[in-house]
Amino acid sequence: MTRTGAVVVWGPVRWTCAQAAASGTSSHPTRRAGVAAHEYLRTHRSRRDGKEPEIDTTSKYGLPAPTVTGRWWRQRASSYPYRGVPSNIELQHAPSVKPICPPMTLHSPTMPSGTFAILVGPEYEDLEVWYPKLRVEEAGFTTVLAGIGEPSYRGKHGYPCTIDAHVRDVQPGDLVGVLAPGGWAPDKIRRDRDALRLVREIDVSGKIVATICHGPWILISAGILRGRKLTSTVGIRDDVTNAGGLWTDAPVVIDRNLISSRVPSDLPAFGSALVAGLQGAHAGHGQPPLVMSR
DSSP: OOSEEEEEEETTEEEEEEEOOOOTTOOOHHHHHHHHHHHHHHHHTGGGTTOOOOBOOBOTTSSBOOEEOHHHHHHHHTTSSOOOOOSSOOEEBOOOOOOSSOOOOSSOTTSOOOEEEEEOOTTBOHHHHHHHHHHHHHTTOEEEEEESSOSEEEOTTSOEEEOSEEGGGOOGGGEEEEEEOOBSTHHHHTTOHHHHHHHHHHHHTTOEEEEETTTHHHHHHHTOOTTOEEOOOGGGHHHHHHTTOEEOOSSEEEETTEEEEOSGGGHHHHHHHHHHHHHHHHHTTTOOOOOOOO
């Protein structure tokens, strides 16, 4: 830093000092600038007939810079080892830069909302519960993990799942849809009358009913598959056909409010179809869009 015509910078503050004092032994650039400004005020103020140092009123962004009070200076200076900066001086600092992108929020006011139930039981298929759960929550919906009695279950691959509510306490009117995932859990869930009632009432109301892998076992026991197109793991193809369903070998099959898929490797397509169905139902105030089977 030179003594003549130097620009002293302290954080966002920019000073133009006619005679900036030497900074001493400190090598910290911010502290050196602050010391120079302090020494200039202390030793040269009287030589300028009481005038304040010239302030650079143009920010480094080429815009007029707003004025801040000496209180701001004192608060900033309190973190440094020197004191005594006059409190009546006005400082100029660069305006805050407007971000290129708006701050990201978890849920935008325009995003859909509603509660989506996922049926969980012993030895559920881990991915078929957690992947759809995260996709649905990412889209702005709330999920509830509904069980059949135990406070928690462990998946086929060992992943634990804490239950949010018993199926008998989940009301269809509070939901936007339900998912019957696979694993060995459907063989237990299909025996629970409250679970079957929940699935049946959601389907009757036209809300989304989603299923994957062995999940259609629950829909078969609920009696809602006759005459409807769907897919599943090939292991229960005969079960679906015997229940009156029209089994199709495809990654995703959509028949009105019924969305089905085959195995965990189909989850990306299944997740997209599920989110689209829920968003369409939300846009239609509870009525899912009529879509063709595929």
